[in-house]
Structures are given as structure tokens and as C-alpha cells.
Amino acid sequence: MAFGTDRQMYDVDLSCAKCGAHISQLPFQPSGDRPVYCSECNRAFRQTRGGGMGNGGMSRPPRQMYSVNLTCAGCGAAITQLPFQPSGDKPVYCRDCMQARRNG
Ligand SMILES: [Zn+2]
Ligand SMILES: [Zn+2]
Known part of the structure; x- marks a missing residue:
């Protein structure tokens, strides 16, 4: 991490x-077909991406959910949506039971 001027x-x-700020110098040669950002925006980018544990990325598309009509094999709760397509020959668990199984 050297911040030298050389x-x-x-x-x-x-x-x-x-x-839209004017950029007169870059630490790399611009390729021309990629957008270029000023140092301020670059820093902002780095900060927003570095988090990871934020309140759900805004650029990330919502996870696809499958509409189903099943009951949890653990507690019998109704399951109307799943993050995956149920194969039919495997028991399906509600979110609570899934979590409990993962922890246990
Ligand atoms: Zn900028
Ligand atoms: Zn359950």
C-alpha cells in the first residue's frame, strides 16, 4: 500500500x-471502451463493494422463487415458495426447519 508520487x-x-468531473490523469491507460471514474467515485465504489454484509445489494437481482403447494416434512407448515424447484421425491422443509437442520 504505497501512496508515493512516483x-x-x-x-x-x-x-x-x-x-462528470474532469479527469486529467489516470494511473492506467484508458482502453476507451470502458467507463472511467474519478478518484472520488472510485473510492466510493470500493467502499460500497467492500462491505458485503450490507442491507442487500441493490444491483443484485432477486433470487428466483418457485411457487409450490407443499407442506414442510418437519413441522407440517404450508410452503408456497421455494428457492429451488422441488424434485418431488425428496422431503421439503420450511425455512425454519431448514435452518434448524443446518444448525443441528
Ligand atoms: Zn466521479
Ligand atoms: Zn417446518
Whole structure:
């Protein structure tokens, strides 16, 4: 993690793809077919991606759910949705029972 000033910089004349700020130097040669971000936006990106445990990524598509009409093999609760397609020859458990089984 060296923040020296001897890092090679490329002189460019671009604008940040996010905030539009003028970019005059980049630590890498821009390829031209990729958006370029200013150092501020780059830092923001890194911070939002570094978390991981956040409140559910906004860019992540919702997990596909299958509508089913089953009962939990453990507690008998009605199951109307599953994150996978039930094969039919395996017992299906509700979320609570699934968690209990995983913990136990
Ligand atoms: Zn920016
Ligand atoms: Zn259950």
C-alpha cells in the first residue's frame, strides 16, 4: 500500500462516467471502451463493494422463487415458495426447519 508520487500516471482528457468531473490523469491507460471514474467515485465504489454484509445489494437481482403447494416434512407448515424447484421425491422443509437442520 504505497501512496508515493512516483507512480506512473497517464495524461488524459476525460470526464468521470458517474459524476462528470474532469479527469486529467489516470494511473492506467484508458482502453476507451470502458467507463472511467474519478478518484472520488472510485473510492466510493470500493467502499460500497467492500462491505458485503450490507442491507442487500441493490444491483443484485432477486433470487428466483418457485411457487409450490407443499407442506414442510418437519413441522407440517404450508410452503408456497421455494428457492429451488422441488424434485418431488425428496422431503421439503420450511425455512425454519431448514435452518434448524443446518444448525443441528
Ligand atoms: Zn466521479
Ligand atoms: Zn417446518
